Amino acid sequence: MQKPLTYLASVALAVSLALPVAAQDEPSLDTVVATVNGTDITLGHMIIARTTLPEQYQQLPDEVLFTGILDQLVQQSALADTFEGDLPNRVKLSLENETRSLTAGEVIETVMAEPLEEDAILAAYNEQYTDAEMGEEYNASHILVETEQEAQSIKEALDDGADFAELAREKSTGPSGPGGGSLGWFGKGMMVPTFEAAVVDMKAGAVSDPVETQFGWHVIKLNETRTSEAPALEDVREELELQLRQTLVQSRIEEITSAAEVDRSASEGLDPALLKNIEWLE
Template sequence: MTRLLTGAALALVLTAPAMAQDADTVLATVGETEITLGHLIAMRERLPQQYQQLPDQALYDGMLEQLIQQQVLADAARADLSRANEIGLENEARAFLAGRVIDAAAAVTNTDAEIQAAYDAEYGATEPEPEFNASHILVETEAEAQALVAELEGGADFADLAREHSTGPSGPNGGELGWFGLGMMVPEFEGAVVDLAPGELGGPVQTSFGWHVIKLNETRQKAAPPLEEVRAELEQAVTTQKVDAAIAEITESAAIERMEVELDPALIRDTGLLE
């Protein structure tokens, strides 16, 4: 009969430290292949962000089952490994290792000085650009547009006429187009707006959309955005530059020989060559 543990002995068992575990700790085997804690750590590191937020136990169970399943399927494929699969494995290994180098280069922290330099290069010489806030009434014929101009000159409300007559999508909003810069409108419309003073009417002006009666509401000068507003895009730009520099440096030091082969590019679609 198995002897029961005394209270003191039981306490000793419960407080004993767990056996040390490392990346080589085996969690499962598939045939002769071991799946280790290290495999799970490496897998978790490359999971999309939404999966990183899962509880550890759920991640552990899910990843272990996935690795077991992948190994089962990989073993089945290796039982009759085709040339296509061999080449595919070479490409996957190449892409994985290349990605690790890129990840390492991208992980270097960008300094404030680097961000400031990127800002100065992108926006330092930026001159303020004019922006316009205008409204318009769009109709099909010049005669309709002329009649609207006459009503406006007689004191009619622009927004009311736009809601009543405009065929454009801004009509229900009183014809308001909001703020826009140079190059954002068709040339004929932009040219008419640029020639107006705030509060002044313009038109009729013909474009491919029809005939426009225009009112310039306001103008302003758009300056360069503050650094903090564009920091995220500058961070990305600086990181991209570092990755590109790392790739260029490694590539320049590599022994690369491109063969002079006369080849029909269409052959890249011939999967039969892998059989």
């Protein structure tokens, strides 16, 4: 009795191996991943759900996200099927606002995707960089101490030939002290006003008298100055294109809104405080 069963099983296995594997469609947005009470949940539903997650959740492993999102959509579908009666006003209005916002967003995306003329990019570059006056940049070092007396003593030591970097490492209370007081290169507006004013008035190689700021007393050495150079077009192309597209979008918004038939008269005379009537949504 045992042999026939074994034989039949072997034949069935051989036949199954000989059959062609059924072709499966490539996954797409319409690929159904679950069905709840006859309603399909697709891969597209899962993808859009993932995009709305906070960034920290989007970093979770794919298998964790897949299971979690599918569970959530299944639960939501099951719960939604049990709802009876009319949807609350807050839900209806939210859906209308969301549809309006997403549809308007598609128009903006279309405008953002429009090709830009190279002449427009070049003109924007010239306006911001080539034709603009490039500012001065400064390379300075400083020694920061708590009192004017300490700062004056340091200045006198420097006038007598002491090494600035060594004194900074020994005396400065600022974070640049261990590095010999070096602040590197900086432009206007990057330092507190009093400090910046002292640097601007100095010549390269000079050491300042004590300068007071909210951080304490500084003795400053201006190492060198330079005029900032315009970046290469390709280095700022992406930034310029974004600026041009944003300007184009704003212009298109104003153009479309101006052409629309808009009647705001019904809003005149209404108390702005009416927006606080949250209870109306219930």
